[in-house]
Amino acid sequence: MALIEAKDLRVEFPLYHLAARSLKKSLLARAAVRVRTDEANRVVVSALRDLNFRIESGERVALIGRNGAGKTTLLRSLAGIYEPVGGHLRIEGTIGSLIDPAAGMDQDSTGRENIRLRALYRNLDAAGQAALEQEVVDFAGLGEFIDVPIKGYSAGMSIRLAFAIATAMQPHILLMDEWFMAGDASFMDKAEARLNTLISGADIMVIATHNMDIVRRLCTRAIRLDAGRILADGPVDPIVDEMLAEAG
Numbered sequence: 185m186a187l188i189e190a191k192d193l194r195v196e197f198p199l200y201h202l203a204a205r206s207l208k209k210s211l212l213a214r215a216a217v218r219v220r221t222d223e224a225n226r227v228v229v230s231a232l233r234d235l236n237f238r239i240e241s242g243e244r245v246a247l248i249g250r251n252g253a254g255k256t257t258l259l260r261s262l263a264g265i266y267e268p269v270g271g272h273l274r275i276e277g278t279i280g281s282l283i284d285p286a287a288g289m290d291q292d293s294t295g296r297e298n299i300r301l302r303a304l305y306r307n308l309d310a311a312g313q314a315a316l317e318q319e320v321v322d323f324a325g326l327g328e329f330i331d332v333p334i335k336g337y338s339a340g341m342s343i344r345l346a347f348a349i350a351t352a353m354q355p356h357i358l359l360m361d362e363w364f365m366a367g368d369a370s371f372m373d374k375a376e377a378r379l380n381t382l383i384s385g386a387d388i389m390v391i392a393t394h395n396m397d398i399v400r401r402l403c404t405r406a407i408r409l410d411a412g413r414i415l416a417d418g419p420v421d422p423i424v425d426e427m428l429a430e431a432g
């Protein structure tokens with residue numbers, strides 16, 4: 185059984201480059217709600233503001249909302265990439281992330297070395313490591329590029345490798361950003377079957393996307409964010425219909 189529970193969850197980003205007082209002032213004046221000065225007198229963007237929700241086993245949740253609403257920030261907070269500055273986040277279950285192809289990868293190491301590193305993080309025994317390596321190498325289909333440092337990979341090659349690694353083990357909680365749709369067509373055919381298996385095997389799925397067809401097809405619940413707050417939370421169709429109607 186998996187669970188995600190957020191209580192008054194708050195995430196902020198300091199804007200270090202906003203050193204000039206006048207710029208700070210004018211920004212604060214224009215976006216008084218979103219940008220504030222914290223206790224240490226730093227200007228910060230409030231990316232997520234006091235979010236409360238509970239996601240239980242069996243739920244397929246879409247994070248939707250316009251650019252800058254906070255979808256990716258929420259996904260990354262659930263993945264443990266961002267630390268909340270306030271509130272509480274409770275996660276039960278293992279997490280698999282299809283969020284950022286570069287996350288957790290060493291750019292100076294080859295594809296194969298990155299797979300081995302990942303197997304070590306996962307505490308696999310020698311047989312498990314060998315099996316993971318073989319499976320990922322076969323699925324990624326990078327040919328001799330598997331033994332080239334990944335900083336030399338094209339965007340599509342990086343996605344193939346990240347996708348193959350991330351989908352090689354079944355998590356309880358699957359977190360996805362829509363980047364995985366960016367693969368080339370022949371790869372996506374192969375990827376789709378694997379993704380479907382991963383989604384149906386996960387207790388909980390959370391996906392951040394602008395694609396309402398994906399939302400309607402894959403999800404049972406939508407959380408609509410706006411300026412870091414929850415605007416609506418419930419069954420997909422009414423929330424998506426309302427958002428599309430507003431967009432005109």
Ligand SMILES: Nc1ncnc2c1ncn2[C@@H]1O[C@H](COP(=O)(O)OP(=O)(O)OP(=O)(O)O)[C@@H](O)[C@H]1O
Nearest residue numbers: 197229230231249250251252253254255256257258
């Ligand atoms: N690393 C960061 N540093 C500073 N501000 C950030 C950072 N990441 C996000 N933000 C800010 O947090 C807010 C939420 O951004 P986020 O990327 O979560 O939105 P989103 O809903 O995923 O948008 P999009 O649909 O454009 O991907 C934005 O105002 C953004 O500028």
